[in-house]
Amino acid sequence: MSADKLKLEKNYADWLEKLISKESIKYYEYSEFKNIRNRDMGRGSVTCACWKNSGRDFALKSFNVNRTTLKEIVNEIKLHKRVDFHENILRFHGITVVKKTNTIQEYALVLEFADSGTLRTYLSHHFDDLQWDDKYQFAFQLASAVAYIHECDIIHGDLNDDNVFVHQKKLKLKLAEFGLLRKIADSTSACQNILDLISHTDPKTFNDQNYKLNKKSDVYSVGVLMWQISSGYQPYRYDGYNVIFAIINGRREKIIDGTPAEYSKLYTECWRYEPDERPNMQYIVSTLKALIFQEQNKQNSINFDDIVEISSEEYESSEEIDRNRDLSISSTYFTRLNSIKPKSYSSFQNQLSVVQSKMSEEYWDGEPKSRINIRNTGNKSNSKINDIDDSSDYQNPKLAIITSDILKELQKLELKGQDWFNEKYSKKENLDIVGSKRLNFVGSLKIKDFTKSRRICLTKLKLTKLYISGCFRLTKVDLSGLSKLTSLSLFDCSKLTEFDFSLTGLTKLKMSSCYQLEKFDLSKFPKLTSLSVIDCPKLTKLNCSKSKLIYLKVSNLNELNCSNTSIKKLNLNLCPDIQKLNCSNNNNLISLDVSNCFQLELLNCFQSKLTNLDLRNCPESIEVIKPPDCIITRKEKIKNILIIGCTGSGKSTLANVLTGTNGRYVGSHFQKGVFEWKGAKYRVIDTTGLSITEEIYSIPEGISQVLFVVDRNFADGINMLKLFESDIFKYTTIVRTKFRDFKNRDICEKNKEKLCGESETNAKIIKSCKGVIYVDNPPTKILSYDYDYDDYDYDDDDDDDNDYIRINIKKRMKSRTILLNHLKKVCREKVLHMKFDVSTNNLDFIPQTxxxxxxxxxxxxxxxxxxxxxxxxxxxxxxxxxxxxxxxxxxxxxxxxxxxxxxxxxxxxxxxxxxxxxxxxxxxxxxxxx
Structure with a gap:
């Protein structure tokens, strides 16, 4: 091992020791672990050990201190400490030293131990023992853990059945966070089977190299795991690596017979190809929660006709009511219970139990409550309900007997609050809802796919979160009366033009696909810290100066002022047409991405913490006001020359002559080369065949000149120019190749007249272009197959061959000089941004031959x-x-x-x-x- 490498590894070890000494990471003495044995725990093996005499097992995952793992592991430990409070996330406890020598230390992570191994292992051994309520619980616990890390703005990116664990004693799923175990396993053992990655990974990554994993990628993986929980099988277990193409084309695993429709519908929504069509994790959690309650209620169905209703005068009790055992119920539900008539009483004797619970305040907080006490006496004469809350609207309520099963029914009614709202209001054109004692909503509410609604006005409701989507007729939203509203989402309301949230305490606002929305006054949102405005094309200017924003995501803007905010990172790649950007006076701004802002004219980032700016794709004329120490990277001044023409026209030879090379292919569609001439730098782009590829259209600098190469058959290739917009002619030079008399101007002019005389189309195009240049680029190599090896006398003709090559080289150089002199005159500052004419609907440009x-x-x-x-x-x-x-x-x-x-x-x-x-x-x- 080299001295430099030893020094580097020592630095990492010292770094880790420093974190331990500061108690950023808890240290365990390895000697205090007892009963050490090897166990399988996903990727690679782990050691299971009992710490001291606690009787508690821990998992020890060993790793070596080296430059490839330690830094990543420490960073992920810091993230893990933020979220491992969740009961379904595998907890990280600390670190220990397994082996220590003079040159290297072997560390081990001290992790929570899941005694039933990975989800894959557990399903393979115990799937037949699982009922649907167990499967629901597994899916719910998994979704809850992923939703929790998403709330912390953390993306897992590696969800599969090998890093989800099961603790059998409580039948709990445990999520191994952040790919932590994966990083260690990759550094100590063989790479995971590629099929495992394919089956659970977002298929977008296979089809787009620039696609980055995101929260919706985790949603896709959760969908696959939900299918796996329902089936007990490995996904695509009988397929080979070629299954990747089938997945991209939309193939998914088949729904297992007997799977509840609501469950299969949920996981099939998760594994849709387009990320925007997948639900978010909060929706998955709430849906699974509802399914769990439905399953529990199937097992504990109650006939409300069996509930006894008796008057308080019939029974008296000498025993004192225990007021610490109160059951708080909304008066709305209590009244419903009072209206139930008895059929049978005997079946409920001795079933009463004291329930210490308070109804969820999701929808009913603020309602008057009737507080009742329930006692288990076995004697109906000793049962009594007292009116505890004198402020209640319902004085002296009737006596009722309520079992714990009835409480579940009450919870079910609560969950149906959203369904009740949908049924009552989804068909209305105008939603004018005013909160009252008898009608109120607390917490969150969804107004989704109310396709007839044109106006929404909500007042005096105690909502904190509101989600409005798919209301394509909606034109106005008034939420000024929702004083507790902190989070609002507006999606796919294409006709929305007016909204008023001015009296709310919004901190988070998301808007997407509100195509008619033109104005947005951020000054009315003094508490807003997070803002996302995507696909609102008429909203081209946004002023969020002096707001409390710390997060901003926008698209389609021409101007943005986010000065005097606390935004740390700003990415404007969804605003390619933005012209003015002001993000000054922001001491928190450390990252600014304008790599896709091709029209940016003014950038003010003064008094920010930016240390570098990449402006290579921005216009050269951009005005920049920056911090003194900020380093700017600008694009090279280079002129792009696009060469197009028919196969065999000599265009590739022309490209080689201009660049002085034999051509260097990039991909399979085009070749390009860079050269300098008389102080100017040129990039030559040569398309192969008639294919005009995406790479050409995406060149941000644009095209300085198009060289349209033709030989004798001018008509065969001229129609391909119709593939482009008409502006191409102003940037096009016609290059006539293989023209032996290219030095004779008179002959060249006569040939040009001849071409114009062949058709009006030819004459019009030639007149519109920047001229016709005549060149000749004969071969400069003697090809061996031109000669008979038995009869050819090499010695006699060596001089002739050399003369032939020298003459042809001179012709090429002369042709090059003629063309480059022309390019120097016609290449303008203004460039052509290519646009393909998709309206072309014929193949007339294909030669009839x-x-x-x-x-x-x-x-x-x-x-x-x-x-x-x-x-x-x-x-x-x-x-x-x-x-x-x-x-x-x-x-x-x-x-x-x-x-x-x-x-x-x-x-x-x-x-x-x-x-x-x-x-x-x-x-x-x-x-x-x-």
Whole structure:
């Protein structure tokens, strides 16, 4: 081991020792652990040990101090300490030293021990013992733990059945947080089976390399685990690695027979492909909670007709009522019980129990309550209910007998509060609700998919959270009378134009897809700390200056003023058209991302804590007011030259001549190279075939000049310019290649006149472009297959070959000089931002000379099959084309067999025949299927 490496590892060890000495991490003496034995605990093995004589087992997970694990582990321990109060999160207790030598120390994490191992192991051994209430509890506990870490703005990112544990004594699930065990296992043992990752991982990550795991990624994983809990099986247990393509295409595991519909509906919503279509964890928790109550009530069904109602005058008791055993019930429910008539009394004798409970205040806080006492006497003459609360509207209530099972029914009624609200108000055009003693809502409320509602006005309700979504006719919302409202979500209210929350104490506001909303006055929200405004295209200006915001997420803005706030991190990549940004006077701002802000003209971040700014994708003319020590990274001044043309036109040779290279392919769609000439830097981008790829359209700097390369067949390629917007002509130079007399201006002019005379279209396009440049780039290598090796005399013709090469090189250099002089004149400061003309609906640009499949595929850049995953089109791994250019079904090897024009998926000519009657898909597949 090198001295530098030893020094580095010692630094990490010293760092850990410092954290222990400061008691940031609790230290356990390894010698105090007894009864040590190895146990399986997910990825890798762990040691199970009893600490001192406590009789309590702990899990010890060993790891070595090295540069790849320790820093990550310590950081995650700090996160873990924030959330391990939750009973369903595997607790981290501290750390111990297992082995200590002169050169290295082996540490072990001291973790809570789950005696039944991982969820995978438990289901494989005990699934047949589980009832549906057990499965509900498992799913609920898992969802609760994930929802809790989401509330702390922590993303797990590695949820699967190998880092969820079961403690059998209490049948509790335990979530191993943050991938902590994964990091240790990866550093000490072999990598996990890739199939385990595929089955539980958000499929978006497989199809988009730039996609980052988020909370909705955890939701997807929870959905897979819920299916696993319902089935007892490993997901995709009979599939190989190719299942990834099926998952991307929408395949999911089948619902197991006997699964309750509400449960399967919930987990299928979780594993939808689009993250925005998945529910959040709070919704999953509340839904599972309702399912648990439903299951309990099935097992403890009660006939309310059996409840006895008797008057207080019938019975007297000499015993004193125990006032410490009060059962608080909303007067609304108590009145309902008083209206129930008796049928049978005997079945309830000796069943009375004292219940010490207070009804949840979710909906009923603030209501007058009748407080009653219940005693278990076995004698109805000794049972009595006293009116304790003299302030109640219901004086001297009637005597009632209530068992603990009835209390469950009361809880069920409470859960049905939302359902009652939906049934009563969902059909109304105007929701004008005023809270009163007899009608009130406390806590949270959802107004979802009220498709007939045009106006919502809520007053004097004790709501703290309100969720409004899917009300597409809604135009006005007035919540000014909700003084306790702290959290509001407004989603998919496309016609909303007016709202008033000015009297609320909002701290958190989310708005999305409110397409008609134009104004938003943040000064009316003095307590707001978190704001999200997404997909509200008419809301282009936002002023949140001097607000208490610490979190902000926005899109579609042209101007933003968030000066004098406490925002720490600001990402404006959803605002590509923003022009003015003021985030000054913010001593908390440490991160600002404007990498997607191509139109930004003014940026003021003065008196912030920013230390660097990446402005490479911002305009060169941007005005920046920054802190003195802030370092700015600007883009290089480079002019992008796009070369397009038909196959065989000489465009790739032209690109090589300009760059002085043989071409360097990036991906499979285009090649590019950078060169300098007379103080200017150019980037040449050469497309292959007729494919104009996404990479070109996403170039933030834009295109300085388009070189449209043609040879003798000018008409074959001219129509491809129709693929672009009409502005392309102003930025286009036509380059006529393979023109031997390119040095003779008169001959060049005559050829130009000839081209214009061939058709009015040619003349119009040539006139609109920046001119026609004539070049000749002959070969500079002698190809061996031009000669007969037996008869060729190398010595005699060496000089001739060298002369031939020198002449051709001179022609190339002359052509290059002519073209570059032209580019220096025509390349302007203003650039072209490419836009593909999706309205093009014909294939007129395909030369009529193409007669077979091979030519067609090459011309349309279809050298490979394309698979359609429902969202976009990507190349498959293997072509299914024979050497003779026929599409051969026999070469199909798990790859898609549909060929399509990637430029327009609606064309009637998209689907190409397989030259076989047996496999003719033209008759079965239609363009609409794409």
């Amino acid at each position: 193409l007669t077979n499949n091979q030519q067609m595929i090459q011309q349309l850049k279809l050298t490979h099959g394309l698979f359609l995953n429902g969202y976009d089109i990507q190349p498959s791994e293997q072509a299914i084309v024979t050497e003779k250019g026929k599409l051969d079904m026999s070469l199909y090897n798990g790859q898609p067999i549909v060929y399509t024009n990637i430029n327009d998926s609606t064309l009637s000519m998209n689907l190409l025949n397989f030259n076989s009657d047996e496999y003719n898909f033209i008759n079965t597949l239609q363009p609409s299927d794409l």
